[in-house]
Amino acid sequence: MDAFVSRKRRKISTSDEHEVNATISAQNNHEAEEQSTDEKLALLSSVFENTSQEMLLEALLTNDGSVERALDALLTRTSTGPSASPPRKTPNVLGIQSSLNFSRSPSKPDSDDPFTSTPKSVPRPLTKKGKTLYLYNPADIAAHTPCTILHNFLPSHLANDLLNELLPETSTFTSATFRLFDNIVKSPHTASFYVNSLADAQTQKSSYLYNGSTLSDVREILPVMRRVSTLVESAVNTEITKRRASYPGGVKLRYQSPNPWIPNAAFVNCYDGAAQSVGWHTDQLSYLGPHPTIGSLSLGVQREFRIRRIVPSPDLDGLDPDGAEARRLKSENADAQGQISLPLPHNSLLVMHGEMQEGWKHCVVPASTGGKGGGAGITPHSIAGNKRINITYRWYREEFAPKYIPDCGCGVPCVLKSVMRRRETLGRYVWMCQTQGRVNEESSGEAGSDGVRKGDKAEEQKVETKLDDKKGCGYFEWAEFDDDGVPMWLSKARKKEEAANGTSGK
Ligand SMILES: O=C(O)CCC(=O)C(=O)O
Ligand SMILES: [Fe+2]
Structure with a gap:
């Protein structure tokens, strides 16, 4: 249970x-199904003894929990895969190729997403527990992460205009707050929120809640930001199309919107100095819907953006969930697959694709402690000084008003x-x-x-x-x-x- x-x-x-009744009965059905998941996994394990539980679970999920179909899928993969060898002798039976690091190439990124409607291969983690892998090359980032990056995205004068438009604003930004257990805590960076019109700002202030409260500071998008928004829109839609072509079967993720991405809201973050950062988090889905895409434009000082996979929780049975042992296990588990670090230089657009928010966490590490080699610090930018400004363009879907x-x-x-x-x-x-x-x-x-x-x-x-x-x-x-x-x-x-x-x- x-x-x-x-x-x-x-x-x-x-x-x-x-x-509502349908929902509750769906829950009950789900409970019944859950009771036998372990048995199903044990059954699959007995055939595919060298295959990880994650892969077996994945096979079950993509086959709606049917052991028979999961078995078929696993066997088919094995017999038609490059090695065509029997299951027991091929540990990575779900199509993992023996390419250097991962199961997919830049042109054929794999979706490791349990929501996709078609079977797919499961990537072998590129990183290791406790290790951070640094990726800069756009092709590597596309191949090994749920993101794509476009360096030198804007004409340089436009990037500078945008920076000059936003820098004065940052003096009035406030710390983002969030809930951690029973406390409200402050993120060590500042931010503000922008929407397309004053009317939208009013609606936001009155009816959109974040962490239980409305935002008091919602602003109308500024002229350069608005111009840039249309460029971001077109680039992001192109990247979505490319990405989609690489998903299994070339189809979008299940629950992902099939419609064009139209940014209509933006959080602008400011990191003033090496120590400012944002902790590990996923972005709130409530108004974006499942598998959202986010276009994240960086200006000023280069900082390190890190991502790590969300891994299923460790078994805390019998432990006080707030106790030291449970906390140790949770934090060890959180880093079970290591981290990937993506340096985000001035004028780069990072597209976080549909598989990102539900499958990965992200953060911006303090440069004073998290940089490569320990105390790398930051290199001041000619216009921004010690500041990094980041705009996350988002599409708030009408269906999630x-x-x-x-x-x-x-x-x-x-x-x-x-x-x-x-x-x-x-x-x-x-x-x-x-x-x-x-x-x-x-x-x-x-x-x-x-x-x-x-x-x-x-x-x-x-x-x-x-x-x-x-x-x-x-x-x-x-x-x-x-x-x-x-x-x-x-x-x-x-x-x-x-x-x-x-x-x-x-
Ligand atoms: O500053 C960044 O690159 C990330 C910002 C972010 O994660 C957010 O706004 O949700
Ligand atoms: Fe975020």
């Missing part, structure tokens, strides 16, 4: 009771999280109470957003607030989407409407 499922108090908050997001009864929209740390529920999404604290952090494994800079504790400063009075209501429900990532109820309603229109038009 999954503790996550059983511990939660379920509230029915939507007007459509039928939908607050009016469409479940409200748990606390009067605020729920927050969308993917479940990537718990093997049993890997690849699923959950809507949960936004004002919820530590219970959910532990349970879902994944937290983190733009407002939720969930990073290494040492990197953040604890701020005044204790959230004793705001524990949240415990509400959660599994989030169900159609293949394009549209919430199922909305997708159905749209189809109904289309059908009605079609009929009336005849």
Whole structure:
């Protein structure tokens, strides 16, 4: 029995009771399925004894939990693969080639995503526990990470204009705050949020919540930022198309939007000096939807952006989840596959693709301690001095406007999280109470957003607030989407409407 499922108090908050019942019964079905996952894995292991549990689990997931089909897929891969040797003698049966580091080439990046609808190969981790691999070359980055990078993205005068437009703004930026267990903590860098119009800024301030609160500082996009936004839009769409061609079967990820990416919001981050940073986090999915793409433009001082895979949580059975041993295991586990460091120079555009947010965490390490060789520091930039400015252009999808997001009864929209740390529920999404604290952090494994800079504790400063009075209501429900990532109820309603229109038009 999954503790996550059983511990939660379920509230029915939507007007459509039928939908809610369907959700709960889906949960129950899921619990039943979960009981036999270990057995299924054991069965597969007995045939593919040299294959990692992750690969076997992956095979199960891509075959909807069917052992038979997973077995077939694994055998087919083996017999048609380069070596065509029997399973027991080929450890990397899921198509891992013996290329130097990884299972995919730049032109054929692999998706390691449990959400894709087609079977795929599973990459052997490029990095090792406790090690950091530095990648600079765009081809390497495309091949080995969920990102692509475009160096010298803007004409240099435009990059400088943008920097000159934003630098004066940064003096009025404030520290991003986020929730870490019961405390509100401050990220050691500053940020502000920009949208396309004053009207959008108003809407943001009144109805979009980040970590349980609205943002008081939402600004209208500035003229150069707006010009650059259209360039980012076109480049990102090109990169999405290229990336998609390399996914198994050339199809988009399951739940990823098939529509063009249209940036309509941007967080602007400022890192003033070598010590400023942002801790490990994933970006909040609530308004972006599943498998979002983000265009991240860097200006000024070059800094190190790091990524690491989210790995399923270690078994903490019998341990105090807050105890020293549990914490040691969790932090050891977090780094189980090492880290990849991507230096982001002035005027580079990093595209974080659809497989990034649900499968990987990212951070910007302090240059004073995290740089290559330990104390590398930073090289001042001719215009920005010691500052790095980063703009993360985002597309807030209409389907994820607050009016469409479940409200748990606390009067605020729920927050969308993917479940990537718990093997049993890997690849699923959950809507949960936004004002919820530590219970959910532990349970879902994944937290983190733009407002939720969930990073290494040492990197953040604890701020005044204790959230004793705001524990949240415990509400959660599994989030169900159609293949394009549209919430199922909305997708159905749209189809109904289309059908009605079609009929009336005849
Ligand atoms: O500064 C960066 O490159 C990353 C910023 C980031 O992760 C965010 O805005 O969510
Ligand atoms: Fe982020």
